[in-house]
Amino acid sequence: EPEVTQTPSHQVTQMGQEVILRCVPISNHLYFYWYRQILGQKVEFLVSFYNNEISEKSEIFDDQFSVERPDGSNFTLKIRSTKLEDSAMYFCASSVDGQGPYEQYFGPGTRLTVT
Amino acid sequence: AQSVSQHNHHVILSEAASLELGCNYSYGGTVNLFWYVQYPGQHLQLLLKYFSGDPLVKGIKGFEAEFIKSKFSFNLRKPSVQWSDTAEYFCAVNARRNQGGKLIFGQGTELSVKP
Numbered sequence: 001e002p003e004v005t006q007t008p009s010h011q012v013t014q015m016g017q018e019v020i021l022r023c024v025p026i027s028n029h030l031y032f033y034w035y036r037q038i039l040g041q042k043v044e045f046l047v048s049f050y051n052n053e054i055s056e057k058s059e060i061f062d063d064q065f066s067v068e069r070p071d072g073s074n075f076t077l078k079i080r081s082t083k084l085e086d087s088a089m090y091f092c093a094s095s096v097d098g099q100g101p102y103e104q105y106f107g108p109g110t111r112l113t114v115t
Numbered sequence: 116a117q118s119v120s121q122h123n124h125h126v127i128l129s130e131a132a133s134l135e136l137g138c139n140y141s142y143g144g145t146v147n148l149f150w151y152v153q154y155p156g157q158h159l160q161l162l163l164k165y166f167s168g169d170p171l172v173k174g175i176k177g178f179e180a181e182f183i184k185s186k187f188s189f190n191l192r193k194p195s196v197q198w199s200d201t202a203e204y205f206c207a208v209n210a211r212r213n214q215g216g217k218l219i220f221g222q223g224t225e226l227s228v229k230p
Contacts, residue, residue, distance in 0.1 A: 004158075031216055043159075043205065043220040056217055091159065095216060104218060106151075106159035 002026040004107035006092050012113045013082055021077045021110045023092030032075045033093040033104060034067065036060070043091065049075065082114045117142045121206050121221035128196050129229050136191040136224050138206035145211040148189040149218065150180055154202045162204075165189065166211075176200070198230045 005024045013019050025032050034046040047057040049067050066078045075094075079086055089111050093104040122137035140146060150162040163174025170182040180191045189206060206221040 033217070035218075035220075042222045043207075043218075045217040045219065048217055058217075093159075097216075102216070103149075103161045103164065104216070105161075108158040 002105075004092055004094055004105050006090075006107035006110050008110060009108065010111045010113070012115065015084060015114055016081050019079050019082055019112065021079075021090050021092075021112070023075045023077070023107055024073050025075055025092065025094030026105055027073070029094035029096055029105070031055075031095045031097060031102075031104075032067075032069070033095075034077045035091045035093065035106075036088040037091065037109075038085075038088040046077070046090075079112075082112075084114050087112055087114045117146075117208065117210065117219045119206055119208055119219050119221040121204075121224050123224045124222070125225045125227070127227045127229065130198055131195050132228075134191070134193040134196045134200070134226070136204055136206075136226070138189045138191065138221055139187050140189065140206075140208045140219075141187065142208065142210060146208045147211060148180075148182060149207045149209075150174065150178070150189075150191050151205045151207060151220075152202045153205065153223075159205065162191070196226070196228050198228045200226060201228045202226060 007022045032049045037043045045058050047061045048055045064080045068076050089109045091109045092107040095102045095104045118141045120139045147166040149164045151159045152162050153159050163172050165172045165182045173179045178193050204224045207218040
């Protein structure tokens with residue numbers, strides 16, 4: 001069964017450094033998402049991406065964040081200058097369609113630790 | 116703003132006990148409803164979803180959920196739990212007309228089943 005994959009599984013970085021989290025969505029999917037979960041808190045939506053542009057973003061997704069689909073398979077989340085509060089589990093997801101009841105398939109997550 | 120509330124943070128049951136996990140949402144429009152499960156060390160997987168029709172939906176592994184529109188609820192049930200059901204369970208909604216398809220999650224309920 002096709003899966004969403006994410007690399008790395010764990011990333012440790014120093015405050016102020018740039019990080020890039022990578023995701024390979026399921027190949028025939030068209031919508032891509034990033035979510036995050038700070039330890040002990042809810043899974044929160046960050047951004048959705050369709051047709052090479054952001055379709056929706058949350059308040060969390062400020063100028064420090066960016067997303068890109070640099071080729072036909074990868075979908076990346078970049079944090080330009082990490083802060084302590086960016087420490088969280090980051091989940092990538094993809095779906096066939098973003099409208100309606102289509103299942104979003106989640107990757108295993110990248111645990112980001114900012115020191 | 117949309118929100119999802121799960122009533123129980125941690126539920127502990129013995130095998131063969133019945134399970135009901137509460138989920139309420141707040142949103143003025145039409146929604147799609149989902150339950151995801153995260154087994155230890157694994158990624159989020161869809162258990163079941165509701166978008167229209169019969170408000171009682173059946174999912175994988177013997178789970179079912181009932182949508183009660185008047186109560187804004189979508190409670191998850193299983194008549195007889197097994198040790199292998201130990202996991203974290205997340206209720207989520209998205210707005211029917213939301214092109215981005217973002218999911219709004221509840222805070223999760225950790226289920227521990229004692230053998």
